[in-house]
Amino acid sequence: MVPETHIITIGNVLRADIRGFVVASRIPEPEVPTFGTFVRAPIQQGSADLVGLVYDIRLQDDPFLRNLAATVTPGDPRFDEVIRDQRENRAVPVEISVASVGYRYCDDPNYAYGLPPQPPMVLHQIVVCPPDEVRVITSSPDFMRALIDNQDIPADELIPTTLLRAANLYPGSAAEFLLEAGRYLARYLGRDPVRLEKILLRIAH
Amino acid sequence: MLHLERIRGDIVALGRRAALEQARRQEALELAHQWWLSASDTEHLRRHVQPLTLALDRWDGAVPCTGTPISAQIPCPDSAPNDLTVIGADGSQIFPDRHALVLYYLLQVGAVIFRYTGEAPDTHTREWLHYDERELYDRNGYLIGSDTLGMERTVKEMEVLADITAQERKRSPARVLSLTDGPLLWPYLERGHSASAALQAYLSALRGVQQSGGVAVGYVDRPGGRPLLELLWADQLAPEDLASKAGDNPLSVLTDYDLMAHSLAPGARTTWFTRPTATNQRHAGEGQEVWFYYLNLSLGPGDAIARIEVPAWAAADETAMTALHGALRHQASVLNGYPYVLARAHEEALVTTQDKTALEAAIQRELAESGIFAQPSEKARQKLLLGRR
Numbered sequence: 383m384v385p386e387t388h389i390i391t392i393g394n395v396l397r398a399d400i401r402g403f404v405v406a407s408r409i410p411e412p413e414v415p416t417f418g419t420f421v422r423a424p425i426q427q428g429s430a431d432l433v434g435l436v437y438d439i440r441l442q443d444d445p446f447l448r449n450l451a452a453t454v455t456p457g458d459p460r461f462d463e464v465i466r467d468q469r470e471n472r473a474v475p476v477e478i479s480v481a482s483v484g485y486r487y488c489d490d491p492n493y494a495y496g497l498p499p500q501p502p503m504v505l506h507q508i509v510v511c512p513p514d515e516v517r518v519i520t521s522s523p524d525f526m527r528a529l530i531d532n533q534d535i536p537a538d539e540l541i542p543t544t545l546l547r548a549a550n551l552y553p554g555s556a557a558e559f560l561l562e563a564g565r566y567l568a569r570y571l572g573r574d575p576v577r578l579e580k581i582l583l584r585i586a587h
Numbered sequence: 588m589l590h591l592e593r594i595r596g597d598i599v600a601l602g603r604r605a606a607l608e609q610a611r612r613q614e615a616l617e618l619a620h621q622w623w624l625s626a627s628d629t630e631h632l633r634r635h636v637q638p639l640t641l642a643l644d645r646w647d648g649a650v651p652c653t654g655t656p657i658s659a660q661i662p663c664p665d666s667a668p669n670d671l672t673v674i675g676a677d678g679s680q681i682f683p684d685r686h687a688l689v690l691y692y693l694l695q696v697g698a699v700i701f702r703y704t705g706e707a708p709d710t711h712t713r714e715w716l717h718y719d720e721r722e723l724y725d726r727n728g729y730l731i732g733s734d735t736l737g738m739e740r741t742v743k744e745m746e747v748l749a750d751i752t753a754q755e756r757k758r759s760p761a762r763v764l765s766l767t768d769g770p771l772l773w774p775y776l777e778r779g780h781s782a783s784a785a786l787q788a789y790l791s792a793l794r795g796v797q798q799s800g801g802v803a804v805g806y807v808d809r810p811g812g813r814p815l816l817e818l819l820w821a822d823q824l825a826p827e828d829l830a831s832k833a834g835d836n837p838l839s840v841l842t843d844y845d846l847m848a849h850s851l852a853p854g855a856r857t858t859w860f861t862r863p864t865a866t867n868q869r870h871a872g873e874g875q876e877v878w879f880y881y882l883n884l885s886l887g888p889g890d891a892i893a894r895i896e897v898p899a900w901a902a903a904d905e906t907a908m909t910a911l912h913g914a915l916r917h918q919a920s921v922l923n924g925y926p927y928v929l930a931r932a933h934e935e936a937l938v939t940t941q942d943k944t945a946l947e948a949a950i951q952r953e954l955a956e957s958g959i960f961a962q963p964s965e966k967a968r969q970k971l972l973l974g975r976r
Binding site for chain 2: 406446449450452453454459460461462463464466467469470471472473
């Protein structure tokens with residue numbers, strides 16, 4: 383897992399819109415962020431930060447690895463160094479998809495939840511949000527609003543995963559945090575009981 | 588757009604000619620193989636070709652270095668690489684482009700340090716961005732070309748290898764083999780002051796590898812040239828015909844690669860040769876004369892032929908050369924005949940199109956902050972648009 387304060391430099395934003403963006407990157411396997419990780423990217427010439435959630439990670443075709451797979455046998459000591467090189471060093475070509483959750487202007491400590499005024503531009507760094515920042519972002523269940531409304535992402539998996547991870551940041555009040563999130567979802571998804579039940583069951587488990 | 592129908596006749600002629608060439612080459616190959624097997628002993632060969640070697644650069648043949656018969660096939664040692672570090676280095680560049688938004692060039696060298704200890708290898712990259720006009724234009728005012736950039740890159744590769752070799756030797760007493768992807772013998776013509784300075788810097792870096800306790804190794808994959816075939820032809824000539832007929836080699840439709848792919852067993856290497864060229868004499872003057880052998884790195888029937896070049900002082904170290912042979916065989920077994928450490932060094936060094944786009948966007952941003960709004964030329968913009976089709 384990525385250390386929470388680790389900075390991941392992204393090569394190029396491939397596609398971006400208000401609801402999220404996809405970046406192409408070549409980073410070593412241990413640095414690839416996980417599903418449901420909060421990330422931050424500067425927007426509006428650096429005057430604001432967009433926060434979003436990683437909802438998809440795609441490994442791109444890697445002919446070099448395909449070539450190796452035919453000759454290298456895991457467990458064979460002759461190939462220990464090669465296998466460790468592939469796992470620990472080698473830049474894996476990945477596409478990381480991020481859904482927008484909210485944004486914050488640099489001179490304002492409060493987050494505005496929902497879609498940002500502008501998507502991030504090319505060549506900005508994506509930073510994995512540290513625990514303190516995740517606690518601030520998730521302190522209001524409103525952070526889920528943009529996710530619930532986004533039809534292009536696996537929101538029903540992403541929301542419970544994010545809530546369960548964030549709950550670990552509230553020692554002693556995790557149950558209360560989840561309960562409040564559940565109440566918010568019940569209000570927001572009152573007209574879609576099937577979807578609501580699906581998400582709540584995931585949280586309950 | 589290419590109108591294939593207009594060159595249909597040429598395509599057919601090309602195919603027929605290739606078939607004829609193939610038959611000629613097969614005959615020549617059989618002849619070369621016979622000459623190789625029945626070659627004179629090495630002492631005789633050295634004496635025989637001496638008149639040719641005295642005319643530096645006029646004869647492009649090889650000279651055997653040891654008493655081992657030139658048709659000997661030295662098998663790969665059985666033992667696995669041990670107490671050994673293999674460093675691979677490679678370089679890449681962005682050429683200066685007068686149609687780009689700004690004139691610059693970039694060199695990048697990547698290296699992989701592969702220790703036979705079970706650990707993950709270490710990786711290393713260094714890069715140089717040049718934008719000063721004095722570096723971009725030659726003395727005649729022309730934009731520097733691929734040769735100038737190639738020379739600088741070759742020097743940087745060897746300097747990086749020397750640095751890493753020194754660091755590695757401080758870290759561990761293990762033997763260090765420092766591989767570069769390409770010949771060890773300086774491959775550029777020594778024309779003008781800057782070429783001489785580059786060669787001097789290269790030889791200095793080569794000496795640096797030696798002084799650090801490493802062995803510099805040039806790895807030439809699928810080598811061109813026919814120094815061995817020239818030697819075999821010279822062996823067929825009477826001494827009085829050497830000067831007049833050395834240029835009439837009937838094996839000239841082949842390269843050494845063809846003969847080795849046909850005759851050298853998988854895993855085996857030939858004996859040592861050297862090339863009596865003026866450049867190699869410059870190397871020798873600095874104690875870095877280059878010797879070479881051919882090696883078949885295919886795992887079975889196949890043709891993964893490489894030319895391995897090392898300094899003569901290293902070739903005399905039998906233990907080091909046995910380690911090199913075994914390490915190359917192991918490295919190549921991972922990637923079907925090409926050393927893993929060099930493939931990875933290439934990957935580390937490579938400046939991709941994406942990298943170039945990112946670099947130019949960063950430069951453009953920096954220029955914009957200084958109030959300069961640079962654009963690529965209209966020709967470059969149109970090519971970019973058309974290239975997307």
